[in-house]
Amino acid sequence: MAELLALDGVTAGYGEATVLEDVSFALQEGDSLALLGRNGVGKTSLLVTLMGLTRLHRGAIRWGGADIARLSTHKRARAGLGWVPQERHMFPSLTVEEHLTVVARPGPWTLQRVYAMFPRLQERRNNMGNQLSGGEQQMVAIARALMTNPRILLLDEPMEGLAPIIVQELVRAIRKLVQDEGMSVIVVEQHARLALSLTQRAIVLDRGRVVHDSDSASLLADGERLDRLVAVA
Numbered sequence: 062m063a064e065l066l067a068l069d070g071v072t073a074g075y076g077e078a079t080v081l082e083d084v085s086f087a088l089q090e091g092d093s094l095a096l097l098g099r100n101g102v103g104k105t106s107l108l109v110t111l112m113g114l115t116r117l118h119r120g121a122i123r124w125g126g127a128d129i130a131r132l133s134t135h136k137r138a139r140a141g142l143g144w145v146p147q148e149r150h151m152f153p154s155l156t157v158e159e160h161l162t163v164v165a166r167p168g169p170w171t172l173q174r175v176y177a178m179f180p181r182l183q184e185r186r187n188n189m190g191n192q193l194s195g196g197e198q199q200m201v202a203i204a205r206a207l208m209t210n211p212r213i214l215l216l217d218e219p220m221e222g223l224a225p226i227i228v229q230e231l232v233r234a235i236r237k238l239v240q241d242e243g244m245s246v247i248v249v250e251q252h253a254r255l256a257l258s259l260t261q262r263a264i265v266l267d268r269g270r271v272v273h274d275s276d277s278a279s280l281l282a283d284g285e286r287l288d289r290l291v292a293v294a
């Protein structure tokens with residue numbers, strides 16, 4: 062299958078400060094990646110770098126084979142990078158349905174299909190952004206990214222701060238996206254075991270460097286190693 066995304070020796074950061082060091086990996090269409098590591102190791106910065114919001118000091122980022130280093134965030138989104146940032150950016154004066162329709166672009170993901178993925182959003186479609194629970198906001202954030210018809214979803218700690226029952230609902234939806242719909246995803250998650258159970262491949266960062274790269278199942282099976290890599294010291 063064709064290469065979707067490739068990072069080649071990416072060193073990036075904020076201004077002169079370097080936060081990511083020599084990060085390399087490649088994903089094919091339909092791949093799912095768990096991006097793990099302790100707090101502050103650079104996971105969010107990696108997603109932000111893919112969106113062009115850090116300074117790329119060295120290395121290359123290829124998207125569908127083309128170098129995207131000079132593309133604006135907006136153009137990267139239009140090119141199919143579906144970013145779901147940690148802050149969910151709800152608009153208090155828009156309904157759920159308006160959140161979804163204003164960003165819609167042609168493609169297989171329609172309002173109907175997104176509602177089938179998140180039935181709760183269909184029930185809440187006339188609610189305003191500020192009348193939603195944290196879990197519902199997270200669903201809107203993912204659904205909104207789907208409405209742009211992305212080729213990959215970049216999910217930044219989608220389960221953070223959510224009640225267990227909502228986490229279950231979200232996990233079911235993400236699993237469906239990955240396994241049944243073949244959606245490419247990168248999931249940043251503090252709940253490492255959960256992220257590993259959702260994905261095929263896992264990368265662990267430590268102080269901005271890749272310190273582990275394997276299939277998710279084998280890291281999940283090696284609990285001792287996993288704890289060593291991601292547990293809070």
Ligand SMILES: Nc1ncnc2c1ncn2[C@@H]1O[C@H](COP(=O)(O)OP(=O)(O)OP(=O)(O)O)[C@@H](O)[C@H]1O
Pocket residue numbers: 075080098099100101102103104105106107
């Ligand atoms: N906008 C910014 N400007 C300067 N430094 C930043 C900025 N955002 C993050 N950093 C620094 O970059 C480093 C990596 O942070 P990042 O948020 O990417 O880590 P993370 O692994 O996602 O952590 P967490 O799980 O806590 O979100 C940290 O040292 C952080 O202080």
